[in-house]
Amino acid sequence: MTSSDYLNDIKEIKNLMNKSSRFISLSGLSGIMAGVYALIGAWFARQELGKLYATKRYLYEGGSYAGSNDITIKLLAIAAIVIILAIVTGIILTQRKARRNGEKIFDKSAIKLLINFLIPLATGGVFALIILQKGYVGLIAPVTLIFYGLACVNASKFTLGHVKFLGFANITLGLIATQYIGYGLYFWAIGFGLFHIIYGGLMYILVERTAK
């Protein structure tokens, strides 16, 4: 055996360790798309809130908070549509990439990734609903950003390691957002929109392009 054989051995070992324990077919493009959906969603939410303020100003004497429940439902609906679109796109694009890499999308590593991503995320989701229930609406944006960031950090051990930087960025942003209550929508747009687009773009350029 020559040293290049040994080098190949080491490469092969690394490759197998990664392939068997991490799900590496995540698509960068799906990150970009998730960011775009989030920005579009934020724009719609902004429109709805704008309408609400207009009506409130109009009704300021009567004080009947007519649109309040209505707007919560509308905003939740926008959020749900954004999340569903992002997930569906993510699955489709990841499946395409997995097929290209000759991997299965739902192998053991993918399931491990999903579980570890969902534990902090689901906790955050329930916590956000409790906050909504208690009426601390201003804290929803920071809390969702922080828990989403934690989910990314936790998931990074089971996929491309640099997902943790997206996590750190969102946790930091979420903590900053607690100091600017009332601007939640803008922080959301930055965290879920801008950060996804930047991260997905970097991943697409650095990882996927060079891999080809």
Added chain:
Amino acid sequence: MSIITNINKAFDHRIRLGIMSILMVNEFADFKMLKELLSITDGNLASHAKALEKVEYIKVEKQFIGRKPNTRYSATPLGRMEFKKHIEALENLIKKSE
């Protein structure tokens, strides 16, 4: 001589090295998973797994999941230690020859 002493004969094969690599980072791996990751045949995998089992570097557990027999592999502490030594030896060899 001294530099080769840590090169482990038991790992001196691509497939055995592969089995060990996977078991180093996973608590368990079953037969099917190993087969898919290494893209080798049943017989091939079985014989190499047997060789590693013989020197007690891996542990084999046979069980039933529902009605299907399932064979699960895991690395023993001895296997982990030997594998680490082997990797270090490989790295040294590469460094020396550069």
